[in-house]
Amino acid sequence: MMKKGILLVMPVPFREVGGRLGFDDQTCEGLVRWAENFERVVMACPVIPEDVAANSETSMTWQAIADLPCADRLELVPLPYAYKIPDFIKTYKSTSQLLSNKIQECEYLCFALSGVIGDWGAIACLTAMKLKRPYAVWADRVEYEVIGRTLWKKESLKKASLKRLLKDFVTLPLLKPYQRYLIRRSRLGLFQGQDCYTAYSPFCQNSHCVYDIHTHKSDQIDAASLDSKIKSISSHEPLRLCYVGRVAEMKGPLDWVRVIHHLCQAGVNLQATWLGDGPLLSEMKSLAVELGVSEKIHLAGFVSDRTQILETMRNHHIFLFCHKTPESPRCLVESLVSGSPIIGYSSPYAEGLVSEFGGGAFVPIHNWQKLANLISELNTDREKLSKLIFNAALSGQQFDEQSVFQNRSDLIKQYLK
Template sequence: MKNEILLVMPVPFQIVGGRLGFDDQTCAGLVRWAENFERVIMACPLIPEHIAANSETSITWQAIADLPCADRLELVPLPYTYKGPDFIKAYRATSKLLNVKIQECQYLCFALSGVIGDWGAIACLEALKLKRPYTVWIDRVEYEVIGRTLFTKESLEKISLKHLLKNILITYPLLKPYQRYLIRHSQLGLFQGQDCYSAYSPFCKNSYCVYDIHTQKSDQIDSSSLNLKVKSILQGEPLQICYVGRAAQMKGPFDWLRVIHRLCEAGVNLKATWVGDGPLLSEMKALADELGITEHIHLSGFVGDRSQILETMRKHHIFLFCHKTPESPRCLVESLVSGCPIIGYNSPYSEGLVYQFSGGAFVPINHWQNLADLIIELNSDREKLSKLVSQSALSGQEFDEQSVFQKRSNLIKENLI
């Protein structure tokens, strides 16, 4: 075995112009993996064409063969099996394939995401059979995500009975003990953000809090732009509020609108922008109209130009977020890199991002009224807000893609020997 790593991840392949492709951020990550290993074998589910044709359009797909490291990559498409019968049918052949690939590689890193269709978990089981040490990678506390989103009124009104029963009878009760078993037997645990680290590290003998980000050092806000932003705040210009992410239940879009409404009622002169599409975007527009705040907000929909997204954050005074689940969203990191303080619902993840240098302020989850009051206070105390802006830029300097991938790769090499 050479200096090769096998990655089994839930991020899907898609056919792009007759070739295997990934979303642009995963492609960027592949380039970074290839900087740290002689060869990278990537095993992921392949989205069937009929599903891909009906999938969301807010993803920028890229052919993997066009990457500069393509000659050092091996792509292993796996079955897309998130239905029980499909998973059972594909299990034997896929587990054998993973077994073979495990034997070919010196280093192993498997992402855990669920129960049915989670080939990363199956790769862990195959590694255990072969008595091979492996790394587990987790980027959100999935059982908490299910618990907080599945049993809400909005979700129960839309979800099919079949899907509801699957989650209640299989996924939800099995996921926690299943993941804990695989984590306990791992050699190394890489948990993205403090939420994941707090939830999973007690079950891993060797665990680290890491981050999965795709910003470069060149993306960090320059001193001139930072000074202009601070100046605009201190001169009393209208408060600029933004968010970047999907209009989905776990992102709290309706709480976000209610905060804006309360600010408008309090007489705050503001302009708020939500960048991103999603299943609830039309409902957001309807609620904004109902609340009478359409003149104060801009729901831009999908923006594919990443530089434009970062520029939006650089120009805004506050990044307002209402995340309702324990995940590790990259948008908070990108906001800090852009010198835009993160103001929203508290969590170990968000607090951990600004632990050293500050640059954020938080209230308990679901307390959108308190969140609005916090922003009203910051709008009145522009000195305090400008200080948060400077602190956020300082916190953002801790995060760049090359450094975090190098750190993660070094941990794998040091612990899987």
């Protein structure tokens, strides 16, 4: 008799934490939500080698999964960290067999797609096809677009090895048809945000635009804080802008600094804050010094305290972003929850978040001059900015972790019976 529960095959890595398997704190929160909706959760993910984790330029807060309140209903399946072609070939057969066993044990199947080499979610799809088992696919960014837009950027050329660049160059033409093949044969498509939904939904009969967020109803800005923020705008306090995320090419940190410089040149009295670290942090600092705006920008580095992150967003008037790739970053949702309008480069994802209640304003991608001009106009028209802040809070009320995970779980149960 088939056991109950769901098998999730994801690229998010396990890491050893005090001799036990752990996840970053946000993935741990997601596991708790999955366990609220399924009596058993089997999580299959690669284990990141310690030397790779230690040298990673992304800071994370890790915790042992065994300490979660739902730990007794979780099964962890470590997979090889096989993003190099020889490692992938060497471990392919044994890992495929392991995934086959787990697929036959579980009632529901949901696999995340991420690439070609080392993508065990894709291999799980192929295995499920052989076993004639229906499965759901999950995607949170348009991977072939992300790689294509960043492959030959300065950051990639400086940081990536020649082998890595050659691997991406060879596998990129395969990625789009490969993912479409897997999606066409899925029973359900769960695509995070409008960018992913637009790219992938034509290839799956049962496609849904969903969200992967980790804010709670209690995180939503309260009426008193919202009123205080709007009053600070009306009293012509200095304009406060912020961003939370990695200092990486795809986030546009250098464009972000240029926007701040342009605003200062236009005479806007402002304070700007960026929370996060990453490979372009030193270059970002250098550019701020070169443009003479280092005193206007606070680069706080990595901040692990989620309460502090949300408080920063609540205390700022605008969430300024310069995203350059089709992904679905949670920071935009968190900003709306905090009553901060999202002002930045246009994308279907960002526009979709505020399509019903408003709370955002956008310009074409890469046009940082136009973005600076837009913010300058909002600084002059404080009444319009106040309305954007109010509407952002309205839009933010649509998003809380329990609701979005329940919606996703209900879809899986509906279509994978």
